[in-house]
Amino acid sequence: MDAADRDLLAGTLRKTMDSCTGPRLDAALTEIGWPELLAAEPRDAVAAVFGLLGETGAQAPLLNDVVLAEAGRAIGGTLPLPYAGGSWVVWERTGEGGGLDAELPIRRVDPGDAVPLADGRRALGWWLVGSGRAMLALARAHALDRVQFGRPIASFQAVRHRLAETLVALDGAEATLTADTGDPGSPGHELGALLAKAAAGRAALTAARHCQQVLGGIGFTAEHDLHRHVRRVLVLDGLLGSARDLTREAGALLRPGRPAPRLTQL
Amino acid sequence: MTGVAGFRSGLRAWLDRNDLSPGDDGTLDGQVAQLARVRRALYEAGWMRHGWPAEVGGLGGPAVLRAVLGEEVAARGLAEPGIYSMVEVLVPTLISYARPELAAHAVPLLLSGREQWCQGFSEPGSGSDLASLTTRAVPRDDGTWAVTGQKVWTSLAQYAARCVLLTRTAPGHGGITAFFVDMDAPGVTVRPLRTMHGVDEFAEVFLDDVRVPADRMLGRPGDGWRLAMDLLPHERSTCFWHRIAHLYTRLDRLADETPVPDDAALGAAYLALHTVRCRSHATQRRLDAGARLGAETSVDKVLLAGAEQLLFDTARDLLPGVLELSGGPWRPEYLYSRAATIYGGTAEIQRNIIARRLLDLGQE
Numbered sequence: 104m105d106a107a108d109r110d111l112l113a114g115t116l117r118k119t120m121d122s123c124t125g126p127r128l129d130a131a132l133t134e135i136g137w138p139e140l141l142a143a144e145p146r147d148a149v150a151a152v153f154g155l156l157g158e159t160g161a162q163a164p165l166l167n168d169v170v171l172a173e174a175g176r177a178i179g180g181t182l183p184l185p186y187a188g189g190s191w192v193v194w195e196r197t198g199e200g201g202g203l204d205a206e207l208p209i210r211r212v213d214p215g216d217a218v219p220l221a222d223g224r225r226a227l228g229w230w231l232v233g234s235g236r237a238m239l240a241l242a243r244a245h246a247l248d249r250v251q252f253g254r255p256i257a258s259f260q261a262v263r264h265r266l267a268e269t270l271v272a273l274d275g276a277e278a279t280l281t282a283d284t285g286d287p288g289s290p291g292h293e294l295g296a297l298l299a300k301a302a303a304g305r306a307a308l309t310a311a312r313h314c315q316q317v318l319g320g321i322g323f324t325a326e327h328d329l330h331r332h333v334r335r336v337l338v339l340d341g342l343l344g345s346a347r348d349l350t351r352e353a354g355a356l357l358r359p360g361r362p363a364p365r366l367t368q369l
Numbered sequence: 370m371t372g373v374a375g376f377r378s379g380l381r382a383w384l385d386r387n388d389l390s391p392g393d394d395g396t397l398d399g400q401v402a403q404l405a406r407v408r409r410a411l412y413e414a415g416w417m418r419h420g421w422p423a424e425v426g427g428l429g430g431p432a433v434l435r436a437v438l439g440e441e442v443a444a445r446g447l448a449e450p451g452i453y454s455m456v457e458v459l460v461p462t463l464i465s466y467a468r469p470e471l472a473a474h475a476v477p478l479l480l481s482g483r484e485q486w487c488q489g490f491s492e493p494g495s496g497s498d499l500a501s502l503t504t505r506a507v508p509r510d511d512g513t514w515a516v517t518g519q520k521v522w523t524s525l526a527q528y529a530a531r532c533v534l535l536t537r538t539a540p541g542h543g544g545i546t547a548f549f550v551d552m553d554a555p556g557v558t559v560r561p562l563r564t565m566h567g568v569d570e571f572a573e574v575f576l577d578d579v580r581v582p583a584d585r586m587l588g589r590p591g592d593g594w595r596l597a598m599d600l601l602p603h604e605r606s607t608c609f610w611h612r613i614a615h616l617y618t619r620l621d622r623l624a625d626e627t628p629v630p631d632d633a634a635l636g637a638a639y640l641a642l643h644t645v646r647c648r649s650h651a652t653q654r655r656l657d658a659g660a661r662l663g664a665e666t667s668v669d670k671v672l673l674a675g676a677e678q679l680l681f682d683t684a685r686d687l688l689p690g691v692l693e694l695s696g697g698p699w700r701p702e703y704l705y706s707r708a709a710t711i712y713g714g715t716a717e718i719q720r721n722i723i724a725r726r727l728l729d730l731g732q733e
Contacts, residue, residue, distance in 0.1 A: 278650070305640075
């Protein structure tokens with residue numbers, strides 16, 4: 104897929120995600136070719152679709168498809184997915200949830216079978232970075248609009264540096280997602296996905312903290328959109344392993360005589 | 370990138386056959402001598418010439434070959450990466466701004482290890498606000514320039530044969546002019562600075578009515594600020610890649626030596642290094658594709674400084690007592706890492722740039 108194709112795809116996806124969410128979005132994406140795209144161009148498809156789910160604030164149960172496809176199974180259904188703390192969840196294709204992010208139909212289930220998680224982790228990484236960018240956009244707009252002490256709060260260095268720190272975290276995480284760390288099936292592919300999910304989870308939580316602070320009181324109301332993104336990244340961070348769990352898992356690879364894998368080569 | 374892969378495997382085979390490991394002399398004198406030895410050997414064998422244009426004694430090819438070479442040098446611990454990487458900012462400056470004959474004559478002297486050079490930018494009164502520098506250059510009737518002022522934080526000045534020197538010839542950003550100055554010219558005095566990590570790598574340079582020929586001007590009068598800004602893409606692509614390779618060796622050493630393996634802490638340091646490695650990789654790919662690098666490299670800079678300090682903070686935590694009570698390299702390296710958020714533009718200046726240029730937040 105070249106840059107023009109990607110732009111075209113992003114435009115179509117954004118329009119669709121702006122117009123519906125949940126099961127309706129699931130159906131609409133199937134109609135515009137999500138299953139075929141996932142089969143033909145998995146990397147580009149996942150980056151575009153999940154990144155835009157984050158940016159638009161829409162949601163759909165597509166993580167099931169990514170994990171099912173990597174396991175070589177038919178897509179369109181659901182399967183038990185590991186969650187932080189040894190829990191397992193299922194992400195239903197319809198209905199509502201009762202969790203922290205009530206829009207997501209996610210509920211606890213009994214432990215399921217181990218499945219490959221690299222592609223699912225990358226997908227969630229893109230979603231988390233997209234949500235982080237949505238929060239940054241909200242905080243940036245507020246900082247430029249909101250006047251205190253006779254000037255926009257964006258002119259205060261403390262505010263500027265929080266937003267700069269947020270961008271650094273998000274851009275760093277995106278670099279781990281785009282990096283080529285090895286072909287599917289290789290150890291670098293797995294580890295690269297694990298590290299990318301960890302970086303994205305951390306970046307999204309950093310974005311939530313700084314953007315909430317910059318938005319001040321308005322960002323604490325349910326009338327403002329921020330809380331939806333905050334809830335979403337808190338829930339998505341735990342799915343398929345939290346930043347905290349995955350970071351510890353990566354650290355366990357580092358032992359005497361076992362050099363840290365240098366993923367991605369010039 | 371088969372060309373790059375072939376270069377790397379050929380280089381590795383050559384380095385396996387030609388042992389350039391440093392000796393026991395860990396002093397700065399020893400490090401600089403080792404650096405000259407490594408450059409000389411790599412230049413004579415051709416490796417040091419790849420990625421530089423033929424006009425300055427190079428063999429051509431993409432700049433990424435220099436990143437690969439520096440990564441191998443850092444990974445094998447052949448030369449201290451900070452001083453090794455100085456060519457990456459000095460040589461492009463000469464190529465872009467020196468008269469072609471001057472660049473053709475001088476660059477091989479540096480690449481081949483016959484000379485060290487330094488970069489005279491910061492001044493006692495001009496750190497973050499570099500454009501306020503006051504070292505004066507005044508044209509004389511005989512066509513030379515007379516330079517008077519003081520520089521500080523000039524790495525390796527006491528070893529340097531030449532200096533890329535920023536001077537003031539008129540007010541404002543457009544009044545900064547660069548010269549390529551011989552360090553043995555009358556009126557140049559160098560005083561090494563003691564720093565908290567115990568290595569006298571930095572120096573003060575005093576310039577007292579130093580005569581500089583007009584043909585040693587780099588570019589035209591007033592080009593100095595642009596010259597300084599043009600360095601950033603080089604510093605933040607190849608040099609960063611070298612430093613990242615070096616930091617990975619320290620992470621491995623930490624995992625080897627720690628008596629208290631703490632997976633969360635080791636993992637966090639690894640994740641930070643991996644993140645900046647991926648970011649730096651993308652930056653070099655963009656440079657290779659012809660992109661002009663700009664303010665977005667401040668993101669690379671913030672990530673690198675943060676990763677470096679996190680790594681050495683983790684080393685202090687997981688090697689309890691070592692840097693406080695024992696000798697060895699961890700102490701100076703930990704102390705040096707404190708400067709990572711200061712040199713090359715402070716962490717605060719980077720965030721200012723990101724806020725202004727990347728987030729478009731308007732004036733402070």
